Amino acid sequence: MAPYELKGMTVKQLGDTIKAMSDPEYLWGVSKLSPEKQHENAWYNQQLQMANLQMRNAQLSDIREKLIANETDLSNGILRIQEVMADLTKTEEVMSQVKNFLDVVGRVVPLLV
């Protein structure tokens, strides 16, 4: 896949994930989690926003090599996150896939520390 396509797909997935994590069904699931898990979810939400921002603002020439090096992990991450988002009641599974996806995106653009 061409790096610009991979960048576009990643940006789109980040945006779709942010929207899904504001869905009332998902938010209700989060409200039933422990305080630690709720904090973790909030952190992922902010990291997604940051990843979305960094990825959009990055010049393709600056991240081209990193995109190519992480192509398989990014594509797999997008697929897994799309699968798990089909059922937003599985809150912790969604969180787990979001974490994995953010780990990969974090290899391409800097995230919050």
Add this chain to the structure above:
Amino acid sequence: MRRLIVFIVLLVLCSCANRRINQFSTFADAGSTYTEAMVRLTTEAGNIVIDADSEELLRDRDQFTQDERGNLYFKRTRALETLLSTIRDIRVHTSLLNRYFMALSQLASSRSPASVTGQLSAIVTSMEKIHPDIENSKIGNASVKDFMGSATPLVISGFKRKKLEDELRKNAGTIERELELQNALLKALSEQLKTDMEIILNLKNYQHVAQPYISSPKLPDNWKEKRKEILTSYLSLDAADKAREAAGDLKTAFLDLLENKTGSAGFKPLFEDINAMIDLIELVAKNGKK
């Protein structure tokens, strides 16, 4: 007999030329209506983008330490300022386009002052100056450049008014690019507006409808109305899909007019899409106030 035929031919040509000049006036009116709607849309987009960002910040505020809040707040605010600055540039570009259409309408009329040509050149120069920055900007998830189409080859058929024809031969190519830029901007802006509105509606839906229903011992009196209002607002977001076509229609109408190809439907599709823009503005304004 020959004189009569020449007279009839002249009459037909004259009436065609007048019809075209009238079409030009209608087009200039449509252009002005579009630009007014676009200026309002950018104002509402600016408001909604701040609202969506504030909702996101507040949603998780309790989950973070003061250091984390500080870090998040300043990063997000800087990003928001960049976007608001782009929106301000779009408004300037749109206002210039409005001035261009008004001057063009004057040029199409029989008694246009000589100064109009100079005004048009100054407006075109100003648009060309801000074009690159806007084209390279980003709106939400989208880069404006990604929505830009390639230049359309222009065919300019003769006009009855010499000054109008000269102006179009000189600047129609630039205006085609500026209309394409508006097309890209409107598409990117509508997409971002739709996303922001969906996030705001999701959060309102959870806070005012789902959560009270699930966990409050007593529901607020207006719960049913609130639920209906939010759920129907999701449906109204379809206006964004129709509104995003308005600038593209404006460009098509401009090109058709240059080529003398304006069909029997005239500018009806263009006005319908501008109305969808106005519907979208009202929806966004309504949800922003609550």
